[in-house]
Amino acid sequence: MQPTFDYSAVDDILSLYGKKESNIIAILQDVQERYHYLPREVFPYLSGALGVSEARLYSVATFYENFSLEAKGRFVIRVCDGTACHVRKSIPILERLRKELGLSEANKTTADRGFTVETVSCLGACGLAPVITVNDQVYPAMTPDKASELITALRAQLAAESEGASA
Amino acid sequence: MEQRAFTTVDGIPVEINGEKNLLELIRKAGIKLPTFCYHSELSVYGACRMCMVETERGGLEAACSTPPKSGMVIKTNTERLRRYRKNILELLLANHCRDCTTCGNNGKCKLQDLAMRFNIEGVRFPNTAPQQQKDESSLCIARDSAKCILCGDCVRMCNEVQAVGAIDFAHRGSKMEISTAFCVPIAESPCVGCGQCAAVCPTGAIVVRDNANRVWRALDDRGVKVTAQIAPAVRVALGRELGLREGENSMGKIVAALHRMGFDEVYDTSTGADLTVLEESEELLAHLESGSDLPLFTSCCPAWVQFCEKTFPQLLPHVSTCRSPMEMFAAVIKEQEKTSSRTQFHVAVMPCTAKKFEAARDEFCVNGVPNVDAVITTQELIRMIKESGVVFEDLEPEALDMPFGVTSGAGVIFGVTGGVTEAVLRRLASDKSRGGLYASALTGVRGMKGVKEASVPYLDREVRIAIVSGLANADALVRKIIAGEAHYDFVEVMACPGGCVSGAGQPYSSSAAKAERGEGLYAVDRVSSVKRSEENSLVQALYGDVLKGRVHELLHVDYVKDGGHNA
Amino acid sequence: MNKLCNRDELTALRHACAGALQLETKRILVCAGTGCVSSGSMKIFERLKTLLEGKNIPVSVELVHEPHGESVGLKECGCHGFCEMGPLVRIEPQGWLYTKTRLEDCEEIVERTILGGERIERLMFQKDGAVYPKQDEIPFYQKQTRVVLEHCGQIDATSIREYLGFGGYSAFETALFDRTPDDIIDEITKSNLRGRGGGGFPAGRKWAQVRRQTEPVKYVVCNGDEGDPGAFMDRSVMEGDPHRMLEGMMIAGLACGAAEGYIYVRAEYPLAVKRLRRAIAQAEELGLLGEHILGTDFNFMLHIARGAGAFVCGEGSALTASIEGKRGMPRVKPPRTVEHGLFDKPTVLNNVETFANVPLIINRGADWYRSIGPENSPGTKAFALTGNIVNTGLIEVPMGTTLREVIFDIGGGVRDGKAFKAVQIGGPSGGCLTSEDLDLPLDFDSLKKAGAMIGSGGLVVMDEDTCMVEVARFFMHFTQNESCGKCVPCREGTKRMLAILERIVEGKGEEGDIELLLELADTITATALCGLGKSAASPVVSTIRSFRDEYEAHIREKRCPAGSCQKLKRIWIDPALCKGCSKCAKSCPVNAISGQIKQPFSIDLSKCIRCESCISTCAFHAIREG
Known part of the structure; x- marks a missing residue:
């Protein structure tokens, strides 16, 4: 048996926004903030609460780039491939990150759920191109080598965290 | 006097008479403007860009979304427009499965038709669409995404007209597709099998499941006795594709065709409808008397029953326990023939896709065998007739078979919205004269409107009636009833807008044509000698015979108990 | 704070706030725009605060309008625009701008500048030996007319009182x-x-x-x-x-x-x-x-x-x-x-x-x-200046300023001494302008006439090493990815255009591809449902117009004139330098290099994957690219 899903967090979000169809996106955003993705269990629940078909919710969730139906990694690395970053060579950085983590365009999250690597069309930090973000913190003027160093540092953090958790 | 306004279409001034958009006006001018995504009954989507027209100044406008203006001068067929249309068609074809000859929609496909009209001679782009599994989980419809052109007609139908919300767009851009939530098989979605998505689908992306082969097999088997019942709406919708007029009653020819194809006996579902009228009238009276579980909802429409089960399960005690006419009739026929030495195979010819699902419900099986062995739609029957080679228009009409070939006008009008109610009113009316008949017809039950209301006196009270067709209308009405904003005693619901004449199993046609079919049914009623269900001598006899003591077992069903769990 | 109930109360509050600003006789404005924050400006802010407080200097981080004594205002302000030089710290009343400020500089800023009133030249913008202490004198700002952005970098972006104090x-x-x-x-x-x-x-x-x-x-x-x-x-x-x-x-x-x-x-x-x-x-x-x-x-x-x-x-x-x-x-x-x-x-x-x-x-x-800008496009316009340009950042100029002024006077020209090739304006909906267009005034109508559009104001500068076919592919990839998918021409047309462009940059272009691109572009532009769809093909059309020869070189000669398309790179062995040692052949992962020992080796281009691993192994620098 699957453990039953705890909807209390969803209830809090619903009461914050009100059960209005127009708040679907804000509600999904908060759900995603809470769970780091949109758990499937949430859809029938929201469908009932908002009076909107599940297919419609799924349709909205899959339209917008920022929603994820799959659990993401502890560190979400987003490589900006906006024009400014692109002309200042953001793709080699992306390739290096993927190589370091064994990821690809289709496979964005590592098996241990440590890292997710995505591209983003522009972070609006073009003055510092090329940039990447890790969990929304901006890292400016990146190079492939700096990216490798960053991964090493984040791996160490991850290891320290799991040690802390098991201790 | 109001000034008359004109738009010039290809040099011809066309008067504007309340047309909402140029496309309607251009059609009025006798020009078949190409379009995939425009349907007058759906919201304007404007996505296929095929209906673009050129204005005087060389600008391009989508005709479907541009209101006609006085003095406007447009051209519908210029070198540029042809070029763009061809390009759009080529782009659509590039992604499209092009196995036309084996497609369920072969010959009826708009894409095929337009590719032909615009003489598309080649496609310069490779088909890079990913392979996708067909969804054949539903008994009613089958989906094949490889044939989808994303016009969104099905989505708007499912959401706007039917309020079912089984499907919607998913993803975006070139990854966009039509999908259920999380791509679950359609049978596991809120789909009720009404099939209206298939009716508006311009290609073979959503088609009605075809059961003709099962019927052919039974017909070929000498050890099997094949009987058929023909639903009321079929007789007025089938003819046009076989050389007759839209709305023309072709029942006699259908009987003749089925005989030629090898059916042993052919009956009319309206006989079953007469049973329904008698049972449902009794039930309504009981409800009125006790005052409980009002309003009473009709249960003839299997898509509505399933909608209720999936969306408003708390409402099921209000839904009539009467089986649908098809199932009542099938139960009686099967029961009567039980002792026959030959295996029975009962075919129902229906305007409806949801009937395919209804026939397979556990409630309507005896020892695991469904009372209706196969449901075929009007369209499948048309194909079978064509396949058999019988020249339909040359057939001499034949009469129904015995012992069940006795009908009434009341049963026939079941095929159009309001018909069930009118038939019940005829039964309940104390005035059994011709005047009484006219009175029942004039209560407001007739017409193709999606929501109708009527109020008739019965004994010392008024019976408040609502008639809705189209599930979005039903959904809105039910919500009002639940909220206590509306009060009725009897509610007739048909899932398809306009009732069974507009069923998804019928050949696709305009709303005007659907209304003509409705008129066709009223015409049949007018010339029938028996107008009231209770006057059907066969039905009377059945109560004294096969139904004796078994009315509940054979004619009723308990949806509450099953709660739709076998859906 | 109480609700303002009438006009007089608002006026009074504004006066009070302006008065309070007067009491901030010295102000340190730390840029808290996304750019500078990511370069560590908030740490600088905190350090400055600690240092000032440690020296018992009255600091006002937030503007309070109740009467109080003089203080040093330390504020989180909006983006100065000169993101390239961040983190930026502005010192008032002198109007100095400290660039590329580091945490280690904070002590000195407090000691010398705030307490001593001296300037720290090391932190000031310098160019060609000249020091530019004042923000307004820096060439990047000199030609700008900052009216919409007048407050950005000048006031506390998080305070309504400060906005009111400035007449808000x-x-x-x-x-x-x-x-x-x-x-x-x-x-x-x-x-x-x-x-x-x-x-x-x-x-x-x-x-x-x-x-x-x-x-x-x-x-x-x-x-x-x-x-x-x-x-x-x-x-x-x-x-x-x-x-x-x-x-x-x-x-x-x-x-x-x-x-x-x-x-x-x-x-x-x-x-x-x-x-x-x-x-x-x-x-x-x-x-x-x-x-x-x-x-x-x-x-x-x-x-x-x-x-x-x-x-x-x-x-x-x-x-x-x-x-x-x-x-x-x-x-x-x-x-x-x-x-x-x-x-x-x-x-x-x-x-x-x-x-x-x-x-x-x-x-x-x-x-x-x-009075600002041309008759038909009055006012100023903010532009984001990015790409291969010396001064990236945010600028505001009167409409009608020429591209040359923006790129060379304000932007400082192309980076690393490279030659200017083109500028993409208006993002994926816009077009590219070339050196021929440098004297084009930037306003709505002139740009439209030139086949570009002002768009929201992104200017991406591209140097001689930028392949314009690749740029077109990049934008088409973007548009295609962002197409909503509703109308057929945009959904299907951009997909097909992208596929063609991808083929071309991979060296698989065919004769007729340019014409097919233009045909699709015409259909999409004419029939797409929304403005974004209608302009989706613009980058392709404008690059074909200005750089058709680059497309042709890719298609006919399988050559990228800018030398940037990876798949079209040619790696060859100079027979004059090759000693025939076979080291390169051993390093090749796909066995594309062959030859006889002590004879010049050669590379089979049909096998070569352009990984370049041979180049670094060659002791004689005999392996070349190009």
Whole structure:
């Protein structure tokens, strides 16, 4: 048996926004903030609460780039491939990150759920191109080598965290 | 006097008479403007860009979304427009499965038709669409995404007209597709099998499941006795594709065709409808008397029953326990023939896709065998007739078979919205004269409107009636009833807008044509000698015979108990 | 703080705030724009605070208007625009700008500059041996006319009191008490303010159309979905001077009869969302937003809607659909947004920069506004200057400034001494301009004539090493990825154009590809449903127009003239230098190199994967690229 899903967090979000169809996106955003993705269990629940078909919710969730139906990694690395970053060579950085983590365009999250690597069309930090973000913190003027160093540092953090958790 | 306004279409001034958009006006001018995504009954989507027209100044406008203006001068067929249309068609074809000859929609496909009209001679782009599994989980419809052109007609139908919300767009851009939530098989979605998505689908992306082969097999088997019942709406919708007029009653020819194809006996579902009228009238009276579980909802429409089960399960005690006419009739026929030495195979010819699902419900099986062995739609029957080679228009009409070939006008009008109610009113009316008949017809039950209301006196009270067709209308009405904003005693619901004449199993046609079919049914009623269900001598006899003591077992069903769990 | 109940209370508060500002005799403005924050400016802010407090110097991080003594103001300000040189710290009253400030510099800043009044030349912008102490004197700023961005970098972006102290909400006050809605619309119309979001539609006309609608419920919507890659003007305003934008929206609400407004901000701008939320809360607290504003009958509420990652939501009807909780798919027009916009109600939809212009016009008048820039495109325009340019950053210049002035005078020319090749303007909807267009004035009409568009104002400079076919492919990839998928020409057409471009940059282009691209471009441009679709092919068309020879070189000679397309790189062994040692052959992962020992080796290009591993192994530098 699957453990039953705890909807209390969803209830809090619903009461914050009100059960209005127009708040679907804000509600999904908060759900995603809470769970780091949109758990499937949430859809029938929201469908009932908002009076909107599940297919419609799924349709909205899959339209917008920022929603994820799959659990993401502890560190979400987003490589900006906006024009400014692109002309200042953001793709080699992306390739290096993927190589370091064994990821690809289709496979964005590592098996241990440590890292997710995505591209983003522009972070609006073009003055510092090329940039990447890790969990929304901006890292400016990146190079492939700096990216490798960053991964090493984040791996160490991850290891320290799991040690802390098991201790 | 109001000034008359004109738009010039290809040099011809066309008067504007309340047309909402140029496309309607251009059609009025006798020009078949190409379009995939425009349907007058759906919201304007404007996505296929095929209906673009050129204005005087060389600008391009989508005709479907541009209101006609006085003095406007447009051209519908210029070198540029042809070029763009061809390009759009080529782009659509590039992604499209092009196995036309084996497609369920072969010959009826708009894409095929337009590719032909615009003489598309080649496609310069490779088909890079990913392979996708067909969804054949539903008994009613089958989906094949490889044939989808994303016009969104099905989505708007499912959401706007039917309020079912089984499907919607998913993803975006070139990854966009039509999908259920999380791509679950359609049978596991809120789909009720009404099939209206298939009716508006311009290609073979959503088609009605075809059961003709099962019927052919039974017909070929000498050890099997094949009987058929023909639903009321079929007789007025089938003819046009076989050389007759839209709305023309072709029942006699259908009987003749089925005989030629090898059916042993052919009956009319309206006989079953007469049973329904008698049972449902009794039930309504009981409800009125006790005052409980009002309003009473009709249960003839299997898509509505399933909608209720999936969306408003708390409402099921209000839904009539009467089986649908098809199932009542099938139960009686099967029961009567039980002792026959030959295996029975009962075919129902229906305007409806949801009937395919209804026939397979556990409630309507005896020892695991469904009372209706196969449901075929009007369209499948048309194909079978064509396949058999019988020249339909040359057939001499034949009469129904015995012992069940006795009908009434009341049963026939079941095929159009309001018909069930009118038939019940005829039964309940104390005035059994011709005047009484006219009175029942004039209560407001007739017409193709999606929501109708009527109020008739019965004994010392008024019976408040609502008639809705189209599930979005039903959904809105039910919500009002639940909220206590509306009060009725009897509610007739048909899932398809306009009732069974507009069923998804019928050949696709305009709303005007659907209304003509409705008129066709009223015409049949007018010339029938028996107008009231209770006057059907066969039905009377059945109560004294096969139904004796078994009315509940054979004619009723308990949806509450099953709660739709076998859906 | 108490709600302001009438005009006098607002005026009084403004005076108090201005007075309090006077008491901040020295001010340190630390840039808290996204750029500088990511370079560590907030740490600098904290360090400065600790240092000042440690020395018992009175610091005011927040402007308080109750009477108090003199203090040093230490503020988080909006983006200065010179992101390249960040973290930036501005020192007032001298107007000095410290660039590339490090944590280690803080002590010195406090000691020498704040306490000693000396300047630290090391931290000042230097070029060709000259030191530029003052911000205004730096070439990057000298040619700019900062009016919309006047507060960005000058005031605390998180304080409504500071905004008030600088005269904030006076335009709204004037509009509310001294003008009728028609007066306001007349002024905006007279100013000929044109929408800064791309189309350049006159804002006054739009407002008048909304005002005319009889429907009682109307909306004001601000488009802050600045999705063009390489553009961040709106972000800077939202982050650096949020109240000015709010004020503009309030004036629009007043003029058009709307009581509610929405700000749609793209999800990639979390800081902007934070600043706007704070600004709205502050305005509500003061009663500048809410019911019976300043004791009048005017009610106005503002909400923030966060985008969720869809470029197409920059299109008006897609944006309103998104606020309504739907898929952001544009709908057919008519009806237009001014008639049936958000929630099907008449809606004024303008972008951030447009709204930010409004208070200026009300305060200084339409005549003043029209004195800036050309007749048909008056005012200033903010541009984001990025790409292969020396000074990347955010600038504001009068409309009609030439491309040359922007790129060479303000931007400092192309990086690393490379030659200028082209500039992409207007993002994926725009076109590219070449050196022939350098004297083109940047305004709506001139650019349109040149086959580009001002768009939201992204300028991406490309040097001689940039392959224009690849640039076209990049934009097409973007557009294709961001197409909503609704209409056939955009959904299918861009996909096919991208596939062709991908083939070309991989050296698999075929004769006829250019013509096919142009044919598809024509169909898409003519028939797509929305503005984004109609302009989707522009980068391809404009690069074919200006750089057709580059396309042809890729297709016919399988050669990338800029030498940037990876798949077209040729690696060859110079027989004159090769000693035939076979080291390269052993290093080749695909056995593409062969030869006889002591004879020159050669590379089979059909096998070569251009991994370049052979180049580094060759001791004789005999292996070349090109």
